[in-house]
Every structure is written in structure tokens, then in C-alpha cells.
Amino acid sequence: TQLLEQSPQFLSIQEGENLTVYCNSSSVFSSLQWYRQEPGEGPVLLVTVVTGGEVKKLKRLTFQFGDARKDSSLHITAAQPGDTGLYLCAGAVRGGSNYKLTFGKGTLLTVNP
């Protein structure tokens, strides 16, 4: 069973601050996805990283996949209240012709105005 540990579990910051959340595992993943979930809604896919060392940017969000494809980070610059939500990472492992997704428990981010 692949386990994904996300840290921190909770994060409360002021508008304009920077932050980084982490997603770590002892397992190697074929790819890793980041989602944001707002209360009462389903998770929304933000990005997929596939190659070890890969960095992807989505406006103020920067995603990095570790060189060994076991970990990932999400950095937010100048956070805004609209960034508030639960950030989930999910690692994909290929088994035969199928991919299985394993989710972390998430980081609950609150950005205060």
C-alpha cells in the first residue's frame, strides 16, 4: 500500500504571505496530481507532474515533483483569500494496464484578508 503524507495538516496565513505544502512518500509514483477542494464541493484538478524534477507553474502556484518521483511540493506566492481550500495530492502507480491513485489527507489552507 502506497502512503502519501501531506504536511502541514493545517495552515492559516495572512493575505500576501508565501507558503509551501509538502507531499511525501516512500513509494515511487508514475505521476502525481494536485487538487484543490472547497467546502461541500469535489476536488478540482490543478496540475499533473510526471517527470522527476519537473516544475510547473500555474499563475502564483508552483508545483515541483521530486527527482526520485517520491515527493512533491506546492508553493503559493502572495496568497489570496481565494486560495483558501483543502489541497490534496494524489500519486499514481501503474499496475499492469491500470493506474491506481492514492490520496494524501490534505492540507487545509486558510488565507485571512
Next chain:
Amino acid sequence: KAGVTQTPRYLIKTRGQQVTLSCSPISGHRSVSWYQQTPGQGLQFLFEYFSETQRNKGNFPGRFSGRQFSNSRSEMNVSTLELGDSALYLCASRRGLDTEAFFGQGTRLTVV
């Protein structure tokens, strides 16, 4: 292009009853997965269907079951409901056996 549609959005049931939840995937997507989300446990995988066949199954009791129809729509059934079954049930669709999952808004089930 319509997203993943889950019905109903909210449901209140009594202990011992059964419930059926529905999920319509994105058009052209053949894989449907179900997850249970609770504050303490996070997202827990229930099962995945692809082309009407169950591909993967999580560690849930047999009271939780599902099926997929030829049009890729899926249903999940929970029998003999317990208080601990109260959760947000999420459905995710994938185009095929590739990795990106797209979620519906979920069904909030409350068991009283």
C-alpha cells in the same frame, strides 16, 4: 463539455436503511471511481469500474457495492446504513486507464 454529475447532492437516511447514489461521468470517460471522504480519514477509495467491470476495490465492508452500466454511468449502494457511514461520497471519472481523475461535486450522506 459537461462535468461529472452526482445525484442527489444531499441525502438524510436512518440507520438500517439502504441508499443508492448515482454518478454520470464526463462524456467519453469509461472509468468511474468512488471515494468516501470524512474529516478524520480523508479520501478513502471504495472501488473503480471500467467498462462495466470492477477493476479495483478498497477496504470497505460488503455493505458497500457498486455497478457500472453500458453508458458508463455508475451507481453505488450502501445497505444497512450505520452512523459512521455519514460522509461526502465522491465520484471521479477518467477517460481510460490514464491517471487524471475529474471529480463530481459529491453526495453528502447523513445517517441519523
